[in-house]
Amino acid sequence: MEISPDAWVLYEWRGLQLNATIVFTWGVMALMVIGASVITARLSEGETVSRWQVALEVIVSTIRDQIAEVGADEPGRYLPFIGTLFLFIATANLLSVVPGYQPPTGSLSTTVALALCVLIAVPLFSIGERGLVSYLRTYVQPTPLMLPFNLVAEVSRTIALAVRLYGNVMSGTVIVGILISVAPFFFPVVMQVLGLLTGLIQAYIFAILAMVYIGSASRTGHRADAPPPTDTGE
Amino acid sequence: MQIDWLTVAAQIVNFLVLVWLLQRFLYRPITEAMARREARIETRLSEAKEARAEVETEARRLREKQQELEASRDEVLRKARQEADELRTALEDGLRKEMEARRKTWEDHLEEERDAFAARLRQHAGHQVIDIVGRVLRDYAGTDIAGQVAGTFVERLADLDAEAREKLSDAARRADGRARVDSGVPLDPSARSRVTRAVNEQIAPDIEVAYGEDDALLIGVRLTIGEQTVEWSATRFLGRLEKTLDEVIEGSGRPRSGRAAATV
Numbered sequence: 095m096e097i098s099p100d101a102w103v104l105y106e107w108r109g110l111q112l113n114a115t116i117v118f119t120w121g122v123m124a125l126m127v128i129g130a131s132v133i134t135a136r137l138s139e140g141e142t143v144s145r146w147q148v149a150l151e152v153i154v155s156t157i158r159d160q161i162a163e164v165g166a167d168e169p170g171r172y173l174p175f176i177g178t179l180f181l182f183i184a185t186a187n188l189l190s191v192v193p194g195y196q197p198p199t200g201s202l203s204t205t206v207a208l209a210l211c212v213l214i215a216v217p218l219f220s221i222g223e224r225g226l227v228s229y230l231r232t233y234v235q236p237t238p239l240m241l242p243f244n245l246v247a248e249v250s251r252t253i254a255l256a257v258r259l260y261g262n263v264m265s266g267t268v269i270v271g272i273l274i275s276v277a278p279f280f281f282p283v284v285m286q287v288l289g290l291l292t293g294l295i296q297a298y299i300f301a302i303l304a305m306v307y308i309g310s311a312s313r314t315g316h317r318a319d320a321p322p323p324t325d326t327g328e
Numbered sequence: 329m330q331i332d333w334l335t336v337a338a339q340i341v342n343f344l345v346l347v348w349l350l351q352r353f354l355y356r357p358i359t360e361a362m363a364r365r366e367a368r369i370e371t372r373l374s375e376a377k378e379a380r381a382e383v384e385t386e387a388r389r390l391r392e393k394q395q396e397l398e399a400s401r402d403e404v405l406r407k408a409r410q411e412a413d414e415l416r417t418a419l420e421d422g423l424r425k426e427m428e429a430r431r432k433t434w435e436d437h438l439e440e441e442r443d444a445f446a447a448r449l450r451q452h453a454g455h456q457v458i459d460i461v462g463r464v465l466r467d468y469a470g471t472d473i474a475g476q477v478a479g480t481f482v483e484r485l486a487d488l489d490a491e492a493r494e495k496l497s498d499a500a501r502r503a504d505g506r507a508r509v510d511s512g513v514p515l516d517p518s519a520r521s522r523v524t525r526a527v528n529e530q531i532a533p534d535i536e537v538a539y540g541e542d543d544a545l546l547i548g549v550r551l552t553i554g555e556q557t558v559e560w561s562a563t564r565f566l567g568r569l570e571k572t573l574d575e576v577i578e579g580s581g582r583p584r585s586g587r588a589a590a591t592v
Contacts (some may be wrong), residue, residue, distance in 0.1 A: 098330065100330065100332045100335055101330075110334075113332070113333055113335060115332075115339070116335060116339070117341070119339060120329045120342070123342060123345070123346050123349070126346070126349075126352055127349045127350065128351065128353075130350060130353045130354035131353040134353055134354060134357035134358060137357055137358075138361075138364050139361055139364050139368065140450050147358075147361075150354065150358055151358055152360075153361060154354070154355060154358045154359065154362075155362070170359065173355055173359075174347050174350065174351040174355055175347060177355060178343070178347045178350050178351075178486075179347055179348070181350065184347060196555065198339070201332065201335065202331050203331055203332045203333075203335035204335075204336075204339045204341060205335045206331055206336050207337075207338075207339035207340045207342075207343060208339070208343060210336070210340060210345070211343055213338060227347070250530045267579075282481050315570075
């Protein structure tokens with residue numbers, strides 16, 4: 095039984111392997127971009143709005159509201175990054191009901207890549223918000239003695255992000271595989287439904303935690319005033 | 329649990345591409361569309377507010393105009409009432425004056441009628457008195473009234489004082505010796521000759537005397553020489569009768585003034 099879609103190599107050319115993770119990621123990307131472009135190509139600003147447009151507006155405005163609730167002053171600034179994190183993870187997880195599909199988020203490579211993106215985005219957004227010197231000073235606050243601990247916290251929460259998402263999605267896939275071999279009927283369906291819920295929750299948790307990290311780093315003196323939020327891993 | 333770092337790099341690239349694509353095809357169009365719609369809704373709301381404010385202003389103006397109209401209506405009513413009161417007062421005054429004038433006219437007319445009645449009554453009563461006196465004199469004294477009148481006149485002429493007699497003599501001279509004697513009752517020739525003789529003896533010896541009758545004298549004689557006149561008549565007896573009659577007429581003409589006025 096394949097645990098990770100990374101091991102499912104579909105094409106190989108001069109040592110470069112095109113595995114299922116990348117292919118399914120492309121598939122998810124294509125689906126999202128085409129769907130979005132088709133819907134936004136006929137945007138209405140009048141009285142009557144198509145239900146697809148309404149759905150997209152609800153999704154986008156809800157993401158903006160969530161970003162604002164976490165504490166960002168300008169939700170539009172973080173919307174592309176945080177919104178894409180959530181939409182990509184959620185779409186990738188929800189598509190797991192499609193037979194033959196393996197969610198790319200079930201690959202540790204994908205989750206590590208997303209966590210690395212967050213790891214890089216946090217200082218970038220923070221430096222853009224408050225400047226390089228002010229950002230670097232947060233690592234030596236309240237005292238320079240805290241510098242190693244701050245660095246460890248930075249790395250550990252990135253690893254936690256990656257492993258949390260990977261573990262949850264992969265476990266769902268593995269559990270469904272095991273149940274299919276043990277009890278082919280009924281139970282796998284229940285677990286699939288449960289997997290949909292888990293997938294959505296994981297997408298929400300990943301995006302919100304990323305926004306919390308970015309927001310806490312961007313606010314002046316926040317690191318000294320309040321500790322980083324504790325992880326709510328499953 | 330294995331990590332394919334090549335896949336990690338590819339996924340990082342994939343994710344960044346996806347961020348760019350979604351920003352291009354999803355976030356920007358949707359947020360812009362929402363912003364435009366909100367702007368348009370805001371515009372329409374502000375337009376509606378302006379229209380409402382305009383309508384409220386118009387309504388306030390109309391209310392004020394209505395209040396002005398009501399106020400002016402009250403003013404017009406007040407003026408109309410005042411004019412009506414003035415007109416009524418003027419009409420009442422006119423009516424009062426007219427009634428006063430009619431009453432005055434009626435009273436004047438009544439006065440004239442009373443005077444005429446009194447004159448007729450006096451004349452009639454005089455004739456009656458003369459008739460009665462004459463009849464009484466004839467029946468009980470055996471003389472006629474004309475002779476008595478002439479006798480009385482002769483006696484009075486004889487009793488005239490010197491000054492009056494002198495005036496009559498002067499008048500007789502200026503009047504070319506003509507005198508006139510009027511009597512209420514016709515004098516017979518003997519009475520006339522007695523009067524003529526008395527005039528010739530007392531006033532002027534050669535004066536001519538003409539005789540005439542005047543009903544107004546009733547019982548009496550009047551001698552006229554030029555502008556001088558000597559008169560004796562029963563008029564003063566009738567004066568009292570006339571006064572009594574006047575009082576009676578006054579009482580019957582104003583019955584509301586009380587019976588006491590009639591008995592005065």
